[in-house]
Amino acid sequence: MxxxxxxxxxxxxxxxxxxxxxxxxxxxxxxxxxxxxxxxxxxxxxxxxxxxxxxxxxxxxxxxxxxxxxxxxxxxxxxxxxxxxxxxxxxxSPVVYFLQPTLGTLLVSMAFLASVPLQRPLAQKVATDMVPMPEAFLKHARVRQFFLRISLLWSLVFFANALFSLWMLFNESIGVFLWVRTSVVALLGAAAVAVSVAGFRRCLRHVNGEAEPALAAEPRPAAA
Incomplete structure (x- = not known):
């Protein structure tokens, strides 16, 4: 069995x-x-x-x-x-070179946000592309709720990224934009990753903790 x-x-x-x-x-x-x-x-x-x-x-x-x-x-x-x-x-104009990816970041933010009410969390798609996960695990209610919340988190992160980048792009020199924007975005992304990983580990503990009693309760096959 x-x-x-x-x-x-x-x-x-x-x-x-x-x-x-x-x-x-x-x-x-x-x-x-x-x-x-x-x-x-x-x-x-x-x-x-x-x-x-x-x-x-x-x-x-x-x-x-x-x-x-x-x-x-x-x-x-x-x-x-x-x-x-x-x-x-x-x-x-160097502004033209950096404007498109910044607007792209804003669109990514909207995509993460739209995936939440559609119940198709984009964060889940990204996570499973990096780390394959069992289908039964992904269907667990707690796991689904986690990915919906994390999709909302990343929507806010990308939105803040885009707004800050646009402000820097039109108000600062290219040198300041490149290094300050890159540093802030990296720190913001690192914080979001840390929150995501910590939340996923907590989710795992709950889900795996539910699975262990169910496994222990399964009837053992009779001895021959």
Missing amino acids: DRTPQHGFELPRLTIMLRHALPRFVEGVIAPVAVFYAAFALLGLNGALVAAVSWVYGGIAWRYWRGHGVSAMLVLAALGVTVRAVLAAVTG
Whole structure:
């Protein structure tokens, strides 16, 4: 007889998740800002735009050379950066380059918010993309409630991110915008991640605690 708890699930260790996420954060958030700002200070706007585009396509080429898969999302992101760079070069305004992703963040906030009343929490989709979870676990009422609340939390985080970024973009220099905005967004995101992980661990303890008595109450097979 299968004696696995119906709703049991173990979260991978936090250090494992950090080792998985940290290189992607540095590659996708910190490094592009450093590349753009260094080129902007040394070469001006057009040089910074060329450096930003080269960084993205260089990353794709590196993955291809190493034999790693290049996802369609990464290709679309590269095309988006290219379009933004061309528009910024034509208008001569770095604001144009950063406006689109900021507005995109606002749309992401709206998507997280809309998923709550629809009872299709976007946070659950994001979480299961990173850590596969059993279907029975995801259907548990406490788990569903957790992901609805966390979707609302991330909606507020992205909304605050977008508003702060827009204010910085139109009221501060590009240098201040890049570093202050990146630092604030990183801190805000880290706090939201900490709250999400702590809440998920608490949810796990409750769900797994319910599964253990149910398992203990199951009748044992009679001895032959």
